[in-house]
Amino acid sequence: MPSPDGPSGPPGGAARPDIDAVKHQALGCTRCRLAEGRTQVVWADGNLDADLLFVGEAPGFHEDKQGIPFVGAAGQLLDRLLGEIELDRTKAAIVNVIKCRPPGNRDPLPDEIESCRPYLEAQLAHMQPKVIVTLGNFATKFVLQQQIGITRARGQKYRRGDTTVVPTFHPAAALRGGRFGGMSPIDAIREDFQLVKEELASRRAAELQAVVSAPDEARQLDLF
Numbered sequence: 557m558p559s560p561d562g563p564s565g566p567p568g569g570a571a572r573p574d575i576d577a578v579k580h581q582a583l584g585c586t587r588c589r590l591a592e593g594r595t596q597v598v599w600a601d602g603n604l605d606a607d608l609l610f611v612g613e614a615p616g617f618h619e620d621k622q623g624i625p626f627v628g629a630a631g632q633l634l635d636r637l638l639g640e641i642e643l644d645r646t647k648a649a650i651v652n653v654i655k656c657r658p659p660g661n662r663d664p665l666p667d668e669i670e671s672c673r674p675y676l677e678a679q680l681a682h683m684q685p686k687v688i689v690t691l692g693n694f695a696t697k698f699v700l701q702q703q704i705g706i707t708r709a710r711g712q713k714y715r716r717g718d719t720t721v722v723p724t725f726h727p728a729a730a731l732r733g734g735r736f737g738g739m740s741p742i743d744a745i746r747e748d749f750q751l752v753k754e755e756l757a758s759r760r761a762a763e764l765q766a767v768v769s770a771p772d773e774a775r776q777l778d779l780f
Contacts, residue, residue: 575604575682578675582655588671590656596623598657600679601650608648608756609685610634611676611695613726614664620657625650630727634691637727637745641753651679653694664694686759688719689752692726707736710748713755720755724748 583597598615601624610626618628626634638644654664654672676698680688690696693706699721700714709723730742737744 572682572684573678575678578678578682582675585655585672585675588656588668590654590658590668593659594656595620597655598623598625598652599655601625602645602648604649604679604683606648606683607686607759608643608689608752609680609683609687610648610650610689610691611699612650612652612691613694614652614654614661615657616661617657619652625652626727629731633727633730637749640746641749643753649679649683649685651676653698669694669698685719687752687755688716688721689748690721690723692729696723710744713751722748722751722755 579599582599585591585597598619602610612625615625616628616630618631619625625631634650635644638648653676654668655675656672658664658668688699690699690709696706696709697703699716700709700723702709706723706725710725712723714721714723724745725736725741725748727745729736730740730745732741734741739747
C-alpha cells in the first residue's frame, strides 16, 4: 500500500480550524470567476464530525440550486450504494474539491481548484477523518497529491498520515455506463465500498481493543 504523507488534517494535538468561521467565509467567497455565475456556494452535507469523508469534484445543476452536494441522480445513486454497506449521510460527510458550479458542468480549472483549496483543507483539518473516499479523478489527485488516473488508482487503499484513502469512480460515471479496466463503474464502486466497510470495521475493532486493554495495562503498572 502506498504510504507517502498527504493532506490529513493537523498533527495530533494541533488546534483545529474554526469550521463555522471558514464556512462563513466560503459562503461569501469571490476568490475566482465561478462566484460570478453561481446560485450559491455548496459547502457540505452529512456529518462533519464523522470518521468517513466523501470528496467529489464540483457541484452540478441541482447542487447549485439547493446548496447541498450530491442531490441529483449521482447523489441518489451514492445514497443507494451507501445503504448497501449500511451507511447513510448521518454517518459520513460529503464535500467537493470546489464549492461552486463550473459553467455547463465543465471540468474545474487549475486556478479554480487552487482558489478553493483552503476550504477543503479546512474541512479535512477539522474532520481528521479515518477514511476518505475520493470520487473521480479530480478528488483523487487532490487528496493523494499524485497525478494518477482513477482507473489505475481505484481498487486499493492508500495511507496518508493516519487516514486511509479509498479512490473510486464518481457515481456519474456509473450512470453513463461503459467499462473501465474490464469492469463496469457500478461494480467497481461496489467493490471499493466494501474496502471502505472493512477499513471502518477494522478501525473500530482496534479502538475497542485499546479500550478493553487499557485497564489491564493500568493494573500491571500498579504492580511496580
